[in-house]
Amino acid sequence: MSSLAKRFDSGQLQTETTISINQIDYLDVDIRSILINDLSIQHLFSVQSQVIPYLIQQNQSHSPIPLADICVSSPTGSEKTLTYVIPLLQYLAEEVYNVVNQIGNKLQLKTALLAGQHLFKDEQKILVKQQLNGSRKSLV
Numbered sequence: 001m002s003s004l005a006k007r008f009d010s011g012q013l014q015t016e017t018t019i020s021i022n023q024i025d026y027l028d029v030d031i032r033s034i035l036i037n038d039l040s041i042q043h044l045f046s047v048q049s050q051v052i053p054y055l056i057q058q059n060q061s062h063s064p065i066p067l068a069d070i071c072v073s074s075p076t077g078s079e080k081t082l083t084y085v086i087p088l089l090q091y092l093a094e095e096v097y098n099v100v101n102q103i104g105n106k107l108q109l110k111t112a113l114l115a116g117q118h119l120f121k122d123e124q125k126i127l128v129k130q131q132l133n134g135s136r137k138s139l140v
Contacts, residue, residue, distance in 0.1 A: 005068050005069035005070060005071055006054065006068050006069070006070045006071070007070070007071045007073070008047065008050060008051050008054075008070065008071065008072045008073070008074070009073045009074075019043060019044050019049045020042060020043055021035050021036050021041060021042060021043065021044065022036070024044070026052075026053060026056050027052075027086065027090065028090050031086060031089065031090060035086075041082075045078055045079045046078070047072060047074045047078045047079065047080060047083055048079055048082060048083045048086070051070070051072055051083045052083055052086055052087055054070075055070070055083075055084075055087040056087050056090065056091075059087065059091050093113060094113065097111065097113040112126040112127065114126065114127070
């Protein structure tokens with residue numbers, strides 16, 4: 001592990017930290033819904049509430065400097081797996097979109113990322129182009 005790595009040790013994690021999933025605005029609406037409705041998770045574990053925002057913030061920084069390694073040392077059962085999976089899934093669509101967009105532009109293709117982050121009517125406008133005669137033409 002690099003000496004520049006960010007370390008999260010169970011001894012340093014705040015054990016009293018519990019955040020309701022409904023209050024977490026940095027998570028995608030669909031991910032929150034799956035956590036609550038499908039997995040019956042109402043609150044993040046301590047390790048999740050501290051590491052997930054860090055990973056998401058690192059991904060949003062778009063820094064030219066590569067992200068540092070992270071090390072999470074926490075007991076079995078502290079839900080480390082979801083700590084990694086949630087940020088991965090949240091940004092997977094964005095990464096795929098960026099590559100498709102980069103190549104698609106060279107091929108004169110239009111691309112759009114529709115991930116439920118905006119109002120449905122706004123995303124629908126991206127997919128459907130209004131013609132001069134009032135009819136709609138699907139761009140898909």
